[in-house]
Amino acid sequence: MGEKRIRVGVVGASGYGGMDLIRLLSLHPHVELTYVAGNHEESADIPEVYPFLPAAAGLRLEKYDPERCRERCEMVFVALPSGASGAVAAELWRAGLRVVDLSGDLRLPPDVYERWYQKPAADPGAIEAAVYGLTEWARAELRDARLVANPGCYPTGALLALLPAVRAGLAKRGHPVVIDAKSGVSGAGRHAAVDRLYGELQENFYPYKVGRHQHVPEIAGQLDVPAEGGLLFTAQLLPAVRGIYSTCYVWLRDGVSEADVRGVYAEAYADEPFIALAPPGRVPELKHVRGSNRCHIGLFVDQAAGVLQVFSVIDNLVKGAAGQAVQNFNVMYGFGETEGLTVQPLYP
Numbered sequence: 001m002g003e004k005r006i007r008v009g010v011v012g013a014s015g016y017g018g019m020d021l022i023r024l025l026s027l028h029p030h031v032e033l034t035y036v037a038g039n040h041e042e043s044a045d046i047p048e049v050y051p052f053l054p055a056a057a058g059l060r061l062e063k064y065d066p067e068r069c070r071e072r073c074e075m076v077f078v079a080l081p082s083g084a085s086g087a088v089a090a091e092l093w094r095a096g097l098r099v100v101d102l103s104g105d106l107r108l109p110p111d112v113y114e115r116w117y118q119k120p121a122a123d124p125g126a127i128e129a130a131v132y133g134l135t136e137w138a139r140a141e142l143r144d145a146r147l148v149a150n151p152g153c154y155p156t157g158a159l160l161a162l163l164p165a166v167r168a169g170l171a172k173r174g175h176p177v178v179i180d181a182k183s184g185v186s187g188a189g190r191h192a193a194v195d196r197l198y199g200e201l202q203e204n205f206y207p208y209k210v211g212r213h214q215h216v217p218e219i220a221g222q223l224d225v226p227a228e229g230g231l232l233f234t235a236q237l238l239p240a241v242r243g244i245y246s247t248c249y250v251w252l253r254d255g256v257s258e259a260d261v262r263g264v265y266a267e268a269y270a271d272e273p274f275i276a277l278a279p280p281g282r283v284p285e286l287k288h289v290r291g292s293n294r295c296h297i298g299l300f301v302d303q304a305a306g307v308l309q310v311f312s313v314i315d316n317l318v319k320g321a322a323g324q325a326v327q328n329f330n331v332m333y334g335f336g337e338t339e340g341l342t343v344q345p346l347y348p
């Protein structure tokens with residue numbers, strides 16, 4: 001594709017997902033960032049308001065205006081809260097732009113969305129047209145996609161951990177899959193809330209939205225199991241900023257060994273630039289992926305119990321949001337999949 005640059009916009013640029021999009025896109029060799037918008041009236045130079053984004057010099061953060069967005073962009077990332085994001089994404093898509101939406105608004109059928117999000121669903125035509133962008137499992141559909149529903153952060157970690165085993169038929173029928181997941185606090189976005197005050201969060205740890213987390217139907221749908229009865233999902237808030245640790249349990253069909261499981265995962269992820277399988281006896285850690293688009297996966301089979309444990313780590317804002325959105329953009333435009341995403345994890 002040579003030096004071709006796509007005129008790209010970010011809507012929701014003053015949120016955590018939007019900021020990470022700017023961080024990645026301002027260094028992307030095939031992107032010209034032409035529009036970044038939030039929800040505030042004032043207009044300001046990006047490095048002035050966000051000194052941690054020096055590569056975005058010359059870009060101004062402005063209040064979202066659909067007409068200006070359409071004039072300046074051919075492709076847009078929309079990272080607004082659920083309930084607002086899908087409408088903006090659908091409007092831009094209907095105006096002829098290619099769109100990746102980071103919210104949950106386009107990921108579920110309207111009736112399922114309304115039940116789990118307790119909000120009116122977005123444009124049903126847009127929901128129908130949107131490709132679910134778990135990149136490693138959706139490349140063929142992403143190549144021609146004009147509208148992409150970027151997966152949720154918990155679903156990304158859980159599905160990358162579980163899909164090889166489930167799609168290969170290793171799971172025993174009649175047993176629910178168990179996902180015990182912990183997220184850093186940036187998963188909740190950049191707005192004030194008492195339960196996210198330092199004094200509440202530090203040295204604390206607890207599950208939330210038990211039995212009613214909106215990511216349950218998204219994960220269940222992709223695993224092709226019922227949201228009720230097919231899946232036990234627990235979301236927990238970690239006193240950390242970035243990262244999701246998912247420990248998943250799969251009851252295995254009789255006779256399936258750890259060697260069988262490792263063979264399935266090695267084949268599924270053989271050529272994946274962002275996925276690493278830990279060797280036997282090792283498990284991944286949050287800090288192995290922080291700041292990067294990587295997902296690290298560890299495997300252990302308790303042969304006596306007949307249960308597979310899968311451990312996965314992602315950075316919720318990168319592989320769980322902005323990074324995967326850029327990866328999807330790369331596939332949509334035929335660029336190398338790692339373009340703009342070669343940043344190494346940040347350790348310690």
Ligand SMILES: NC(=O)c1ccc[n+]([C@@H]2O[C@H](COP(=O)([O-])OP(=O)(O)OC[C@H]3O[C@@H](n4cnc5c(N)ncnc54)[C@H](OP(=O)(O)O)[C@@H]3O)[C@@H](O)[C@H]2O)c1
Nearest residue numbers: 012014015016017038039040079080082103187189190321
């Ligand atoms: N955080 C994560 O780890 C993560 C991971 C995957 C997916 N997501 C999804 O990505 C989306 C963005 O998440 P985030 O964490 O970046 O959220 P956030 O930090 O709360 O940012 C939300 C952005 O939307 C703007 N906004 C808020 N209300 C709006 C409205 N009614 N109309 C128009 N714009 C509005 C905000 O602008 P102002 O700042 O100007 O108010 C801000 O730019 C959400 O749908 C979230 O579910 C988040």
